[in-house]
Amino acid sequence: MEDAQPTAALSGQIVQLEKLDGQLIERMRHEALTAPAPWKAEYGEFQSGGWWTTSLMNASGEAGDVRIGDCTARPTALLGHMPATAGLLAELGLNYMWVRLARLEANAFLWEHRDYDELDQVERHRLHIPLHTNSSAFLVTGGTKVHMGGGRIWRLTPTYAHGVCNLLGPDRIHLIADVYADDAYTRLANRAKEPTADRLPAASxxxxxxxxxxxxxxxxxxxxxxxxxxxxxxxxxxxxxxxxxxxxxxxxxxxxxxxxxxxxxxxxxxxxxxxxx
Amino acid sequence: MPTALSLAPAELQLAELTEANRPAQLPLLTRIAELLSASAAVTHLLVRGSLASGTADRLSDVDFVVGVHDRDLPAFTAALDDLMTVAGGALLPGWRDTIVADLGGIGFVFLVQHEGKLQQVDLYLAPASQITTVRRKVSGKVLLDRPPTEITTTQIEQAETHVAKLAARPKSCTELLIEHLVLAVLLHKRIQRGQKFVAYAEWHMLHTATKDLIKTALALASRFWGWYQLREELALTPIGRTCLADLDAAITSPAVPTAADVNAALDRVLALTERACPNALDGLADAITAYRTYLELA
The missing domain is CATH 1.25.40 (Serine Threonine Protein Phosphatase 5, Tetratricopeptide repeat)
Structure with a gap:
């Protein structure tokens, strides 16, 4: 594998945005690991098994409702158990379409795929906040591998084929917020920075x-x-x-x-x- | 004879209590049994050890004898690491078990993540032609008993040759490193259970594995057996002398280790591997990180 460096192949597919306060992230991690979340397996055709989500903001206000779609999101009861997380979401002031916690177990995969195929009418973006992760959990897009480290907001533009894995564990938990483009988002996006990535070797x-x-x-x-x-x-x-x-x-x-x-x-x-x- | 449970009055709701007292390893045991039995090559599955005898604790391993049609044993052995990694959740390739008794087959130990914990899964592959003998020698519970299709004399001989070749093959540096990682898990278990005598034996095995790792890395062509002539062969270079110092630290540690001694030995061996045979770590960095995380969570 080549040295970690920004690669042209990423071409804006995944960028780092705002850095977050370390103590806040620790409180959010604690909330994510301990809140009474109704984890649901959805999007079975995309995954190996082991991909679980639960909603913090969605159309119905039910945490167990996890199949995303355009809507004006409202908080679920689960978010009521997570004050630090709710505080950050409010502070960011974004126009949320859907906010989820996503848990990827060890030895679990989201297979190579493209998202938003059914949702292509409105400009929207997907933000990730890694809360609990490990070095064997990473995203692959354009032949490069990116470990989304904790402590900051990431933006994934999933129009290119991509996949996610957690090879060895323990569990990887991300907060995923799908947001509509607006001024608050633009201000956040203006701070975008290319992450370092590892180019995967070509297969002979x-x-x-x-x-x-x-x-x-x-x-x-x-x-x-x-x-x-x-x-x-x-x-x-x-x-x-x-x-x-x-x-x-x-x-x-x-x-x-x-x-x-x-x-x-x-x-x-x-x-x-x-x-x- | 009726059991105490069957004599319980009907109004006592014991099912939930019984469920709560099932061994934590049972879901893993079930998952691995379902996985293995999906192949027609697998003729028998026996569970042995504490899970078979009802004496399991939270540290108990999952211990199978896997009967494999003699014809399929070489292909099954070759596919086992892939199967256990992809579908079994193994962190590392299997360690060729040198503790298990010889029953005409070959044993492997896998470290498997299951529900956020590191579990030990022992698989003893036995040719189907030997299963009757194995069952006489092993007290276990039969999970699968599928009569094999005809086994020819040639297939039996091929399986025997395959087992003998595997057993005789010298271990690589990577395999010896994995041996250390497996033995460290076993030792932590012995220490937590207070099994001093077994800890003593496995601690000695760990030191022997360290010696073997050094010899495989730096004195592969050694003409001397075991622990003989180590200084003469290895102390010729700075790297050899540093490795001998590591071995000295290992063998002069307490006879029965503490958890801290085991962790220090692991640190020493990983540094030794980095120094003497860094290629042995290729592709294992994330696995070793995960292994250490699971050990800390144990």
Missing amino acids: EADLAERLAAARRLADLGYTGAAEQMLLRLFYSFDLPEGTAYDLIASLHTALGDSEASTRWTAAKAKLLALAS
Whole structure:
């Protein structure tokens, strides 16, 4: 892996915004780890399992309502148990569409995907505040790996394909705020700074052949799900052309003689990457 | 004979209490059993140890004998690290278990994260042709008993050869480093339980692993067995002398370690690895960070 440095490949996909007070972040972390949150598994098609969210502000005011959409967000009862977090959200003065806590367990993944496909009419932005994280939790976009460290607000522009993982744990917890563009947001965004990132290595043909053979070995033993996950994980290890992991899974199933599964993964690629059909 | 529970009056609501007293490892045991049994190559699953005998505590490991069709044993062994990493949540590749009794198979120990805790999962892979013998020697609970398809004499011989080759293969520096990490988990458990005699034995194993790591890194072509001629072979260079000083610190520590002694030994071995065989750490940095975090949370 090359040295950590800002990379052109990020091209504004992920930037650092405001730095936050360390003691405030510690209080927010304590709240996130101890508040009585109704964690929900949603967006199952995007993830390995282990991605849980709970709402702090949303349309219904119910914390368990986590499938996001355009709305005027109001606080949930859960946010009432989190005064430090509520204080920061108020202080930022943003026009919130939805605010969630997102928990990614160890060995859990949000697979390579594009967001906002169904929400493309209004300018909106996604802000992350990492509250509890570890060095094996990172985001990959454009072949680069970014560990979103604690202590500041980050902005993710998820129009490029990206994925998130927490390889080894413990749990990663982020506050995610989807906000509409307005003056308060513009003031925050004016302080954007490119983060340092690690360029992932390119995969050689030998690398891919070796991983494909290992996946085939698992599949031949009957561990098809593990074989698929092993190939999906390549997105987090190598700088691959978009959708390569899905193509490899489709190839694996073709080689196994399962054309139905191969077609299913080709369709999954189109859906997750929001490709024109 | 009726159990005490079955004699309880019907109005006593014991189900919730029983549920609350289930071993914390049961969900992990179930998950690993479901994972392994998904393969037709797996013919038998036996649980042994304290979870089988009902004497488990919160530190108990999850200990399986896995019967694998003799024909599939080499492929299964080759796929095991990938399977346990991807689907089992293992932090590190499996350590080839040198503590477990020889039952004609080969054992591996995995450190697995489960619900925010580090758990030890022991998998003893036994050729299906040996399962009847294994079951006579091992007292355990049978979770899966799937009669294998016909096993030929050739397949039995191939499985035996495979096991013998694996057992005879010298360990790499990476494998020896992982051995230290696994033994440190075992030692912390012994110390917490007050099992001094076992702690003594495993502490000695840890020092032996340190010696093996140094020899593998700096004296791979050594013609001398075990602990012999270490100074003559290693003290020729500054790096060799520093590693011998580390080994000296290890063997002159108390016979039965405290938790602080174990942590100091880990620090020493990681520094030694960085110095003598840094490639052994390739790809393990995040795993070691996570391992230490889980140890602190234990």
